[in-house]
Amino acid sequence: MNAHEELVRITNLRVHFPVRGGIFRRAVGSCKAVDQVSLVLGKGQTLGLVGESGCGKSTLAKTVVKLVEPTSGSIKFKNQEIAGKRAQNNFRQNVQMVFQDPAESLNSRMTVGAILEEPLEIHKLVEKNLRSKRVVELLEQVGLPASAADRYPFEFSGGQRQRIGIARALALQPELLVLDEPVSALDVSVQSQVLNLLMDLQSKLGLTYLLIAHDLAVVKHVADIIAVMYLGKIVEIGPAEEIYLNPIHAYTKALISAIPIPDPTKKRKRVIIPGDVPSPIDPPKGCAFGHRVGASLYPKSVGMKFNMEEISTGHSVLHCPCCI
Numbered sequence: 001m002n003a004h005e006e007l008v009r010i011t012n013l014r015v016h017f018p019v020r021g022g023i024f025r026r027a028v029g030s031c032k033a034v035d036q037v038s039l040v041l042g043k044g045q046t047l048g049l050v051g052e053s054g055c056g057k058s059t060l061a062k063t064v065v066k067l068v069e070p071t072s073g074s075i076k077f078k079n080q081e082i083a084g085k086r087a088q089n090n091f092r093q094n095v096q097m098v099f100q101d102p103a104e105s106l107n108s109r110m111t112v113g114a115i116l117e118e119p120l121e122i123h124k125l126v127e128k129n130l131r132s133k134r135v136v137e138l139l140e141q142v143g144l145p146a147s148a149a150d151r152y153p154f155e156f157s158g159g160q161r162q163r164i165g166i167a168r169a170l171a172l173q174p175e176l177l178v179l180d181e182p183v184s185a186l187d188v189s190v191q192s193q194v195l196n197l198l199m200d201l202q203s204k205l206g207l208t209y210l211l212i213a214h215d216l217a218v219v220k221h222v223a224d225i226i227a228v229m230y231l232g233k234i235v236e237i238g239p240a241e242e243i244y245l246n247p248i249h250a251y252t253k254a255l256i257s258a259i260p261i262p263d264p265t266k267k268r269k270r271v272i273i274p275g276d277v278p279s280p281i282d283p284p285k286g287c288a289f290g291h292r293v294g295a296s297l298y299p300k301s302v303g304m305k306f307n308m309e310e311i312s313t314g315h316s317v318l319h320c321p322c323c324i
Helices: 057-064 089-094 112-122 130-141 146-150 158-170 187-206 240-245 249-259 287-292
Strands: 006-021 025-044 044-048 072-075 095-098 174-178 208-215 223-232 233-239 308-312 315-318
Touching: 006 057, 006 208, 006 240, 006 308, 025 208, 025 223, 025 233, 044 057, 057 174, 089 095, 095 158, 112 130, 112 146, 112 158, 130 146, 130 158, 130 208, 158 187, 174 240, 187 208, 233 240, 233 249, 233 308, 240 249, 249 287
Parallel strands: 044 208, 044 223, 095 174, 174 208
Antiparallel strands: 006 025, 006 072, 223 233, 233 315, 308 315
């Protein structure tokens, strides 16, 4: 982090949703989607946030772009607090999001040109007579022809639609892009093309990425830092290479064991995780992962407070008797 100017700092972030029941729909509990998450992201870096579905990754992403308000905690962007306050226009311009499913996130009744012009019109960044030129520039940046502006999203393939989604996110010249599983809805053959495009754009434009994924293989060659999330908490975080070569937490080891080795003569011992992610509405009293796998030391973890401990420079793990 020393070589990178700090852009985003998340401290003890909680996002709890009320669970209502009864005739009067009173709050009878809470869903702890994000629970005491702390992250630091430097300018020009890519932070890969990985974990299974239901671990709170997308909720965290939506909170960073202020689609969801946090229950408590702090989110600072360029050293300015944004949590709990109405975001100013310059923040909206500087932080944009690329969604998982381009078919759902693009308005099928609007032409691609109209979709790309809309943010320019709302934020009044480009004069009306120059917007068409800016649209062509955006399309060229993502590898699409100028003629695409006159067509509708449903006329394009999934990979092309995601390129349009990326172009829309770039329209306001943001500094941070939050990528919510940007390739998981695409064919495997197209995923690498879109990831390579994102890496090229980062190099040319100096972008910073918060990349959400459930597959460690997707972020292996893209992320500078990897944070592993389980049931609303960060269980391990560190430089990407360090996480792959020296995983500490049992959950991280299980995720890495699922990555195929591109060599038919070698095999990696697969760690199978039983069952499903526990409910964030009624989480286990002790270690959530230890409870799931039936760890022998789980009873010892009941009632314990788990803290992040630094293993090496920049590499920290949630210390728990079940998982280390």
